[in-house]
Amino acid sequence: MEISVIGTGYVGLVTGVSLAQIGHTVTCVDNNEEKITKLKQFKSPIYEPGIEELIEENVEQNRLTFKLGQEVDYSQFDAIYLAVGTPQSEDGTADLTFINQVVIDIKNKCHQDMVIVTKSTVPVGTNASIEQKLNEDSDYKFTVVSNPEFLREGSAIEDVFHPERIILGSDDEAALDMVEEINEPFHAPVVRSNFESAEIIKYASNAFLATKISYINMIADLCEAVGADVQTVSRGMGLDSRIGNKFLKAGIGYGGSCFPKDTSALTKIAEQHDVDSSIIKSAIKVNQDEQVKLVSYLDDIYPALAGKKISLLGLAFKPETDDIRDAASIRIINELLDRKAKIHVYDPEATNNIRNIFGGKLTYSENISDCLQDSEAALVITEWKEIKGIQLQTFKDKMRRALILDGRGALLNATDDPEIEYQTIGRRGIN
CATH class of the missing domain: 3.40.50.720 (NAD(P)-binding Rossmann-like Domain)
Structure with a gap:
């Protein structure tokens, strides 16, 4: 046709x-x-x-x-x-x-x-x-x-x-x-279906997936508090066919063009029809809190961040895209700028989009090694394949302090290296 x-x-x-x-x-x-x-x-x-x-x-x-x-x-x-x-x-x-x-x-x-x-x-x-x-x-x-x-x-x-x-x-x-x-x-x-059902299917699907992400991130907070490992908890939950393992990976939340926009729109539609949408509103609140979780880890480690070099690995809201809409990286960068940290960033595709927002306030690295050089903390924001594939020796060779705060659970092998301080979402403390 x-x-x-x-x-x-x-x-x-x-x-x-x-x-x-x-x-x-x-x-x-x-x-x-x-x-x-x-x-x-x-x-x-x-x-x-x-x-x-x-x-x-x-x-x-x-x-x-x-x-x-x-x-x-x-x-x-x-x-x-x-x-x-x-x-x-x-x-x-x-x-x-x-x-x-x-x-x-x-x-x-x-x-x-x-x-x-x-x-x-x-x-x-x-x-x-x-x-x-x-x-x-x-x-x-x-x-x-x-x-x-x-x-x-x-x-x-x-x-x-x-x-x-x-x-x-x-x-x-x-x-x-x-x-x-x-x-x-x-x-x-x-x-x-009719118009109304088709329209709701789209919003309801995205809101459900966003809620599932926020749910496992809430459970990750509980795991940290009680000493459980959310990676194991997620696996145990996901083997239940009624639950499934998709969208049960704990991390620093969702972003992009769909989930934030569609969850917000669905709550507005519900309000217009006097329908309670408290579950979706809670999912949105949890996501907002989780996006800056790595900054709270930093605050616990360093009494002051002014003048400290902090490296951000990944900027896009997810790998294989240059989309930074509602990405956790934006909120993290703003929080670190408020604390007067020296921020160095790397992403294989999304750097120009971040530069359009922050201009000269950041240092933009061409590769991971330059981004990590003399850094006092590395924050993993996006689980690009090349970031997941970083040799642990690179952190030890390049950084002033081999401290990894992993927002995506991308470098879990770092837990086995006694020379690296490693913290990820849903596990208590630094190894």
Whole structure:
């Protein structure tokens, strides 16, 4: 089919590339000229392993093109996908500014009946509102299908081609049939529902996973207090098939573009309908506290941090992405700046994004060894493979004091080295 994907951010680009890869002819649309120029050169505006190779392959096979919004006639397509951002507003609700702009653009430029597929994460009632706005005083029939995404940054290519389920929400059976046909090559179970159920599935899924992370981090605090090991506790819990072992890894919390935004939005939706969301609010509070746990460890070790060199290994909210949105690194850096520490940072992909925030307040290292040189503490923030693979001798050779505060349990082998002081989440004290 001929498909347009509006928005070349994380969701839009992965969606467009994947639809082209399974045989559709896809035009990705954006109003950002710089993005479109880069994409035409096979350069992705996001860091996602494998995506640039797929862009080049599908462009060369004439299945994928990139255009500015003003260049596009939406009447040429069989379906239009909406994948624009819905960032968090100051009050915690989802900001629908970009969605509303796109709705106006489609209505002005599409002169035939059209199926609109919403990939953007939107609050309950949004898809119904989009459909109503498109059909007001229109000579054409616009039918909306909610099709929320469940991509993990850093693993999106794997996720998009091996989805565990495809959610489709609409009251129009013909539109549901069409979008199900578009997705048939993914060979995934399809759940068909109304708008409201599809919208809630997305928020409820992310909020549940975020709550699971906060739960194990709360248990990690208890383990530290009583002398248990949260690594063992997590394993013992995860072997129960009713619980499972995913998202039971204790650490310094979640970040990124989805969990923080979606948990906050879901509490706002609940408030608007007078529904108690105290469980989700507690998960958010636990996460905020855990993100700065390593700083509390530092405060216990050093009476004052002013002038001390502290090394941060990893800046992205998770490995295999350059995304620093709501990353623990940002809160940790701010806390250390307040304490007047000398902060040296290293990340293989996210350094420029952090530099855009903190500028000359930090020292940016090109490699791990330089970052650790003469350091008095190393904080492991992101479990990149190269960080997990650091030889322990490097800490002993480079650092002024071989002190590792591991926020991800990435270097547990350090517990066996008597020359290294090591502390991780969910274990009592330094070895």
